[in-house]
Amino acid sequence: MVKKVPDGKQLLTKNTVITNDTVVKNERVESLISQKPNGKLLGFPLRLGLYNIAKDNPDSLYYAWLERKPNRRENLAKILSNKQVDRLSQSFLVSGLSRFLKKTGEAPVIIDSIKIGTTKNRLQGFYSNQGFFDAKVTAKVDSVGVKRAEITYHVETGKGYIIDSISKRIETPALDSLFVKTQPRSLIKKGEQFNDEKFDAERTRLTTYFRNHGVYDFQVNHVRYDVITSEKDTNIDIVYDIEDRKIKRGDTLVKTPFKIYKISQVNIFTNSPIKKGKYKISDSVVYNNYNIYSIGKLNYKPKAITDAIFIEKGNYFSDNDKTLTSRSLSNLKVFNFPNIEYIEDLSTEDENDLVANIYLIPLKKKNLNASIDFNHSNIQDFGITGNLSLTFRNFFRRAETLEISTRGNIGSSRDLPNPNGTFFNLSEYGADVKLTFPRIFFPFKTTSIIKKEMLPTTQMSFGLTNQKNIGLDKENFTSIINYNWLPKDDTTIRYDLLNIQFVRNLNIDNYFNVYNSSYNRLNDLAQVYDTTGTYLDPSTGNLTNTSAVGFIDAVLNGSIPINNQSSDFNSIRSIGERRKRLIENNLIVSSAFTYNKNTRKGFLDNTFYAIKAKIESAGNLVSLFAKQVPQPESDNGNETLFGIEYAQYVKGEVDLIKHWDLGKKNILAFRTFGGIAIPYGNANSIPFSRSYFAGGSNDNRGWQAYGLGPGSSGGINDFNEANLKLAASVEYRFNIVGKINGGLFVDAGNIWNVFDNVEDKSYTFNGIESLKDIAVGTGIGLRYDFDFFVFRIDFGYKAYNPAKEQSERWFKDINFSKTVLNFGINYPF
Incomplete structure (x- = not known):
């Protein structure tokens, strides 16, 4: 593995971090190490091995080979031409394989003293951020073989610094009052060891609290801390330092106290991203203290829009209200993601008023979509599904969505009977109609239980499907009324008020072609008990699909005498009962409650x-x-x-x-x-x-x-x-x-x-x-x-x-x- 390690250098084989005489195996700590050994697969450095196989200068070796024997180039040129002989140096056979191995492989990790220094600084900073301000880090390189070495980092943390007192210095009185109210929920506590992560989290918590209580101009960088240490012991004093905000006026920065803002107006522009005044407003309405504007006729019932808005006139500015409004308006699925802006209201004498402007860009009222998917399931080894859908938005002018779709699927399954050997041996086609309401559509008021910030929706869907999959071929009619809402960001609840499914089997005569194992068992028993050959096909000596059913009936009614306590009788009865169950048409009328919780924060979580x-x-x-x-x-x-x-x-x-x-x-x-x-x-x-x-x-x-x-x-x-x-x-x-x-x-x-x-x-x-x-x-x-x-x-x-x-x-x-x-x-x- 050291084939390509230069003389005087060493291959890094292992890193060890020892903190206060204890080996640390922590991914967070390991991530601070700037050099890591070559990766391994089941203990073997596979990619390093591939890299070592590659030739360093394959083209030079090729030309050396050409010159090694007289006339070798000339002889090759007679066959290929001089230009092609030169091109061979870049071919896959000569140098392409080595390039591939180098790209796929991994160069040896050579120990670098500069990177060791970088790692020491990172480790020292990491432990300092945890309250070990006097932490010391040393590194030792130990040889473990020819051109191989491992690095051990020794960390002596010393004593951790403890928070002895917490005080504040806040220049804006109104901000100071808010701080006092939220201080009991502070993440920084007396008697605990200093931890920089907690201080960052406290900055974020305070900023969120202030911005949800009217402090529109507040940002996370406005929260600073003074950390006062003592030469006598490891106690520290913490001072929250929040100065007034600085505003540039001309060439100078002027300190201005933070203001607590209230919403004086909420303006909604329903069909244009252009700010008020750029286009002539031709339709407007005031509804529940909301000003709704439209360029052209207003195409929405006012309540449909205002029910999705949580920013209210007279309330304090709140980031939460803004976020909920964005999510709720998006949930209507008739607008693009909304643009919400706040400006100071210059039309009132109160300097603490804000105007909220909400700009909505409608999606197309009608939309035609076509798609094709390749899929796999437990029944279908490979399938191709095509969909064609037509969507009507704002169908009843209250942000409803009507979707009419058709779909078709062809698939292949090794588990299904396939006498003709065709690759696509199952199919399905159908049509659906789905109507979605961005609210709970119910005769009684439900807002006291399912609040509007839970983004409730109601869906009514009707579908008809014809499928050929397990050989009996089915028609499937469904009708569903369900409700969906989100009580928390990571939680979804669905309630199916009514789910009607009617399944009709279209090809029950094909039963024994599909269920071969049942047929084979039944046929073997018929050879024994049908002594007169009444139900056996004279040409084959076997049961047919039709006669198999007759044979079962004859056994059960006693026409063919079999001891009803015997295993053979029970087997025939079981096959008959299973057939009756699987060929019967089904009517299922059900209700269901489904709870879903998923704590995953993102694709990389x-x-x-x-x-x-x-x-x-x-x-x-x-x-x-x-x-x-x-x-x-x-x-x-x-x-x-x-x-x-x-x-x-x-x-x-x-x-x-x-x-x-x-x-x-x-x-x-x-x-x-x-x-x-x-x-x-x-x-x-x-x-x-x-x-x-x-x-x-x-x-x-x-x-x-x-x-x-x-x-x-x-x-x-x-x-x-x-x-x-x-x-x-x-x-x-x-x-x-x-x-x-x-x-x-x-x-x-x-x-x-x-x-x-x-x-x-x-x-x-x-x-x-x-x-x-x-x-x-x-x-x-x-x-x-x-x-x-x-x-x-x-x-x-x-x-x-x-x-x-x-x-x-x-x-x-x-x-x-x-x-x-x-x-x-x-x-x-």
């Missing part, structure tokens, strides 16, 4: 948590309606509405994600999920669309989607699903080189049937003992970061397979031939 909790109830409203309108019962003896059995269940789930930033592009990510759906009343099972599945690229990656569970059953169905799910995942993410990242993961979880019509104990959750059915998958992944999305490949393996005998469950499927390959877009959680 890798230490955060996110929690999503949802509770859903279905069938209660439609049950009341069905009792008032008598309908015939279904074949199962259940109530119907419009001839369709309606679903009735309660469902709850919690999803928690936690990320830890370990530094140096290393991240530990954790996720856990729990969900249960309990049928009752008019149902003894959960509709397929509301059930849970396990496996796939965003779940347990040791199994394919729908391939895991339920319980220890072994995933014998084509699409295995159940109504209880537990899952957890942990993933260690690290950088390999450049934009190529890696991941090591362990996934655990399973699905079970509980409180429904499934009785087989290998499928059901039977208390604590069923936790032994939790499957464990593990593996390694590669990711490439394209900045705007991450492409992911995960190689999953079954570490613990609950479908096998106890002695065969652990580590029997970890070999290359049993790799489960998962492709994904972005991280799984």
